[in-house]
Amino acid sequence: MIQYDNNEKLRKIVDRFLNIKTHGGNNNPSPHKPLLLIWAISKCLQDQFSLDTWQQSLLPHNFIKDVTKLEATSKRLMPYSYYKEIVEKELSPFSMFKTKIRIDMPYWYLTFDGVWEWNTSTDLIPAHTGRQPIKQYYRSSSAGLLEDDYNAISANPGFGLSLIYSLLDKFFPVTLHEDIIDAAHVPVHELQSLETKDGQSQETIERKVRSSIFRKKVIEAYTKQCAVCRHSVWISDHENLSPLALEAAHIKSHCWSGPDEICNGLALCSTHHTLFDRGAYTLKPVSDNNYVMLVSDKVFVRTNDIWLAQYNNSTLHLPQYQEQRPNPEYVEWHTQFVFKGGQ
Numbered sequence: 033m034i035q036y037d038n039n040e041k042l043r044k045i046v047d048r049f050l051n052i053k054t055h056g057g058n059n060n061p062s063p064h065k066p067l068l069l070i071w072a073i074s075k076c077l078q079d080q081f082s083l084d085t086w087q088q089s090l091l092p093h094n095f096i097k098d099v100t101k102l103e104a105t106s107k108r109l110m111p112y113s114y115y116k117e118i119v120e121k122e123l124s125p126f127s128m129f130k131t132k133i134r135i136d137m138p139y140w141y142l143t144f145d146g147v148w149e150w151n152t153s154t155d156l157i158p159a160h161t162g163r164q165p166i167k168q169y170y171r172s173s174s175a176g177l178l179e180d181d182y183n184a185i186s187a188n189p190g191f192g193l194s195l196i197y198s199l200l201d202k203f204f205p206v207t208l209h210e211d212i213i214d215a216a217h218v219p220v221h222e223l224q225s226l227e228t229k230d231g232q233s234q235e236t237i238e239r240k241v242r243s244s245i246f247r248k249k250v251i252e253a254y255t256k257q258c259a260v261c262r263h264s265v266w267i268s269d270h271e272n273l274s275p276l277a278l279e280a281a282h283i284k285s286h287c288w289s290g291p292d293e294i295c296n297g298l299a300l301c302s303t304h305h306t307l308f309d310r311g312a313y314t315l316k317p318v319s320d321n322n323y324v325m326l327v328s329d330k331v332f333v334r335t336n337d338i339w340l341a342q343y344n345n346s347t348l349h350l351p352q353y354q355e356q357r358p359n360p361e362y363v364e365w366h367t368q369f370v371f372k373g374g375q
């Protein structure tokens with residue numbers, strides 16, 4: 033991570049990006065804004081390295097027409113049709129809702145977070161009342177990062193990468209980071225050779241300490257086994273035994289204010305952790321604070337799958353003490369926002 037203290041301007045950019053409003057009116061979490069920002073920062077980095085990760089053949093048929101119409105279109109500001117037909121598809125696996133991601137929302141509402149420019153080529157400028165513009169404005173619009181931010185990232189690609197990691201750390205569980213980096217085509221190989229200073233902030237260190245305490249408590253409560261498959265492998269390391277590929281998952285994601293409490297945790301092996309964070313299964317309550325695993329019907333598995341199919345509807349291995357078992361409120365959150373759906 034870059035040392036922001038040496039550069040007030042870059043630090044202010046980070047503050048603005050990390051303080052975007054990410055809860056809707058009904059307090060539902062919306063990861064779509066940070067997803068779109070990660071995509072836009074990645075696009076800026078690709079421009080810097082003159083990479084064409086988006087292929088001409090994939091461009092929507094009306095793209096060229098839109099570009100001609102939008103005289104101001106640059107590499108920075110891309111037309112709406114591009115966001116709608118390319119970006120929306122690429123980012124949709126990371127939607128927190130069962131329904132498809134709608135790029136229209138972050139594409140417009142980011143304007144009010146001071147990180148996004150939205151232009152329309154029509155003479156009729158929509159009133160900036162905060163209400164979404166009507167379709168005709170969308171169709172003739174383009175949007176992207178603010179010019180100063182775009183230039184700051186172009187001038188310092190290492191900063192752009194650290195900004196992406198900061199957004200990932202704040203808004204997404206760690207099991208999703210690599211997949212999002214892939215989907216947003218972040219040019220990590222080109223950036224590898226760049227020197228970035230490792231200036232971990234005090235806050236980062238405190239968070240790491242908190243997370244290791246949480247992990248220890250959860251793994252103990254689950255008697256050192258995966259709640260789903262009972263995986264429990266230990267490795268001897270200088271006479272200490274450490275669990276291998278056993279992790280503490282948050283049921284309500286830590287990024288969305290889920291607490292570091294045992295009743296918001298699950299001990300899971302690495303595979304079941306990733307499958308849980310991606311919504312491939314959830315917990316279905318049965319009697320007495322017991323839960324069974326419920327696999328999403330959006331997941332397709334081979335007949336000999338050993339990770340999901342065989343555990344569907346099987347009882348989970350949970351802590352002995354009732355107060356340590358998954359809190360129904362957090363389970364409900366996971367089922368509503370992360371689980372991909374099913375009976």
Ligand SMILES: [Zn+2]
Pocket residue numbers: 258259260261262263300301302303304
């Ligand atoms: Zn497991």
